[in-house]
Amino acid sequence: MRITILVGTMTGTAQLCAQEMELALDDGEARVEALLMDGLGSGVFERDGVFIICTSTYGQGDVPDNARALYEDLQRKRPDLSRVRYGVFGLGDRTYAETFNYGPKRFDDILTELGATRIGERHQHDASSGVLPEETAVEWCQQWVSKLQEGNRASV
Numbered sequence: 824m825r826i827t828i829l830v831g832t833m834t835g836t837a838q839l840c841a842q843e844m845e846l847a848l849d850d851g852e853a854r855v856e857a858l859l860m861d862g863l864g865s866g867v868f869e870r871d872g873v874f875i876i877c878t879s880t881y882g883q884g885d886v887p888d889n890a891r892a893l894y895e896d897l898q899r900k901r902p903d904l905s906r907v908r909y910g911v912f913g914l915g916d917r918t919y920a921e922t923f924n925y926g927p928k929r930f931d932d933i934l935t936e937l938g939a940t941r942i943g944e945r946h947q948h949d950a951s952s953g954v955l956p957e958e959t960a961v962e963w964c965q966q967w968v969s970k971l972q973e974g975n976r977a978s979v
């Protein structure tokens with residue numbers, strides 16, 4: 824199984840979470856690669872395997888600067904992503920009540936619109952909770968892979 828983690832971050836928290844997920848999941852059976860979204864276009868979804876979107880939220884519910892090109896490319900080109908399966912580990916802060924976790928939500932919405940299938944619930948980390956996101960990320964990604972495997976077994 825190949826897992827690509829696409830990372831949108833401003834100050835590195837999402838990147839840290841992605842690195843922890845990469846370590847937790849890369850067990851020899853799964854090939855895991857965390858990629859910063861910088862410079863990526865929608866063609867990245869042509870890769871084999873499944874995807875984890877790991878991004879924070881900035882501005883007024885926007886995607887981080889390094890995620891903007893990829894997000895806008897998806898909006899502009901609208902590729903058919905019906906073969907794509909993905910999960911979302913989102914970061915935000917409930918202090919921004921009106922736009923809590925909107926960066927990851929924007930990716931979730933556009934991927935669904937383009938035909939991709941989300942596996943599991945979108946995780947919404949809250950920076951004001953005091954919970955360390957990198958610890959939650961490990962737990963979340965292990966559960967996510969179990970869901971993915973359950974789905975694979977069911978479809979055989």
Ligand SMILES: Cc1cc2nc3c(=O)[nH]c(=O)nc-3n(C[C@H](O)[C@H](O)[C@H](O)COP(=O)(O)O)c2cc1C
Nearest residue numbers: 832833834835836837879880884915916919923924
């Ligand atoms: C200027 C600024 C704007 C932010 N705007 C939002 C927002 O609209 N919604 C939200 O849920 N979180 C918002 N956040 C919180 C970040 O998404 C959160 O702190 C996250 O953990 C940062 O992750 P990063 O270091 O990977 O970028 C904002 C943070 C800053 C500093």
